[in-house]
Amino acid sequence: MDRIGQAWSTAKEALKSCAAETKWYYFGSSLLVAIVTLTHYANGYRATAIGLSYADIICVTSIAVATLALAGVDSHALDRLRKPILLTSSLVAALGFVFLRTATVALPELYDAALIVSAVSVGLLIGTVAIFWFGLFVGQAVETVAFSLLVSIAIGCLISWFLLGMFWDRLVVGYTAVILLSGWTLSHTLDKRPNLSEKRMSDEKPSFAFLAGPLLTAFLFSFAFMLSVSFVGLESWHSDVGWSMLWPAALVLGIVSLFSKRVNIASLLYIALTLVVAGMLFASFLHIDESFIFSLATMGCAVNISYLIILLCSLGTRFAFNPHKLAALLLVTIFGGCLLGRPVALAVDALDQSGTLKTLLSICLIVGIIACTLVSMNNRTIQLYSKYRFKQQGKPSEKSIGSSSFITSYATEQSLGAREREALSLLLEGKTASEVADSMFIARGTAKAHIRHIYRKLDVHDRDELFELMRDIDPGFETPQSG
Known part of the structure; x- marks a missing residue:
């Protein structure tokens, strides 16, 4: 009982400390989590007229947005235009979803076009919101970023659970409101944020090359995630309980960041590695409940993304990295892995009736993920940041x-x-x-x-x-x- 009381006391202190540094409007990222969940529930697996699924088009559009950010778009120009960009992308996504609903009910001849328009508009929103949101947390304490991710996942799941219990018309209204609020909330937050240049702790500008290890690992994690859920059936993944597959990731993040002083952020990477590898093994070699595999793979992917966001925010604070480009790299990596996983899974199913190719691919992928994780953690810079321990609670040192x-x-x-x-x-x-x-x-x-x-x-x-x-x-x- 003493240990439980001590853990609870530590958790309360950590929550108070993190909440004191976290403004209410940081939780706007919760709306982004809800958008992704609700979008996949409504139309995720549906095939469009151009042969791609609704979710695939979202990934392609988000990658295109991220590529533009990487192609040399001026960061200062993006910051100056952030409000019209965010509000416009939110409005376009909301109108696209309403257009799809209208075509479904009253204009069936426009349904195929409406499905593509809606997917493109949502991909545009996710890409722009993710890039600007990431910049918000560069310069924040590690605990603040971790706490915000925890709350974002939890509140995002709560919003999804609430709206998915409604009738379709109410879902449309609620989803449209969530989209519009996401753009406004982030725009308002960025206006209130201190100047990023004031947060810079260094003018050092190392090459992006040293990020190759973590980004390659993230790509393989996303690829393995999509491959595993594809092996057991994509359509059942897009269900009205899709929100429930994310909340365990919030629990893992909370335990690591709030309930223990003895762990570091590298724990998130190793937990994600265990979950993703287990998901691949179960999907490839064992016939067990599909929802369990979905939950396992989703948890691993979500925990890994959380680790990468915390890591890159820390690197963006210490080094002169453009936060928009860091976010764009992360988007391209994660969505690129997801986008490639599905066609590879379909090709393997079509070409390999015996299952040998599927087994070989799974084994190679598991070995590759483990190898990339170990190589990445041998990079001194990444290793040091990944060994960051969540701060001890209490009064700051008076010798500071x-x-x-x-x-x-x-x-x-x-x-x-x-x-x-x-x-x-x-x-x-x-x-x-x-x-x-x-x-x-x-x-x-x-x-x-x-x-x-x-x-x-x-x-x-x-x-x-x-x-x-x-x-x-x-x-x-x-x-x-x-x-």
Whole structure:
């Protein structure tokens, strides 16, 4: 009972801490979750006149939007135009869905065209909302991003459950309202958000190449997800209980991010790996309940996407990455894997009557997923960020540079850069050069270079002189015991 009480106390503290940093309008992403769920329920598996399913066209359109963002569209121009872009895409998606409903009831001759128009408009909305939403969380604490993902999935499932219990006409009205609210909420949030440039902690701009491992892993996860649900029948996946396949992912995310101080965000990746591989094994080799396989695969995919969002938001904070392009890469990766999985599954079923090809493909895919995950985690930058531990709850350290306006002002006057001020803060907590490197997610040589620059700019030669200088600047400064 003591352990249960301690866990509950820890959870309440974590919730209070995260909620204090999370504004109500961050939960607009819940509407995006609901849109995806409701869209797949209503029309997901239906074939269009051009041979693609409704869901496939959504993926293609979202990939096209993401490709435009990657093709060099000016980030500042996107930010200036975000309100008309978001509101227009929301309005177009709502009108497209209403047009589809009208054609279904009164204009059957236009049904095929309406189905394509609706799918394209929803894909446009998902692509634009996802890209702008991602930028909102670059610069936020890891706990804030994790908590927002948790709430987004939970509230999105709740909205879906509520609307799917209604008659069709009420569903149309509710779904249209959700679409319009999603664009307005995100637009309002971005207007209230601090300038992203103020959140930048570094001007470092590493190549996108080091993201190849996580992105390739995400592609294989999405491909395996779609392959596994295709092997056991896509049509039954698009059901009125589709929302229930996401809430276990919210539970996993909540346990990892809120209920334990001993785990790090890499736990999400390993949980996702276990779920996706299990889903592939069950779908390929065992004849068990289809809904269980769907739930398992969906949980794995959702947990992996959550891990990637947290990881990329952290990288976007530390490095000079364009958040719109990071989000676009994520969209192309995930939707590309989903888009490829279905035709491959259909081709395997058509060509392989004995099941040998299906078995071989499943084994190769499982080996590839595990190998890519391990290779990705060997990248030092990714490894360090993935080992980020959710913060200890309680009062912040009083030795932090941020708690002393005297030290902060002096460091700024002496022309210390943002990374050097961060390194100084860690030095004043008594950390060694190695600990500074681990805390800042940089190489030890880089940390030592920052420390040399700090000593030179502050005209000191060692830690003792540094601490003595800090006591002169701020009489309230206390020398750390480890110093």
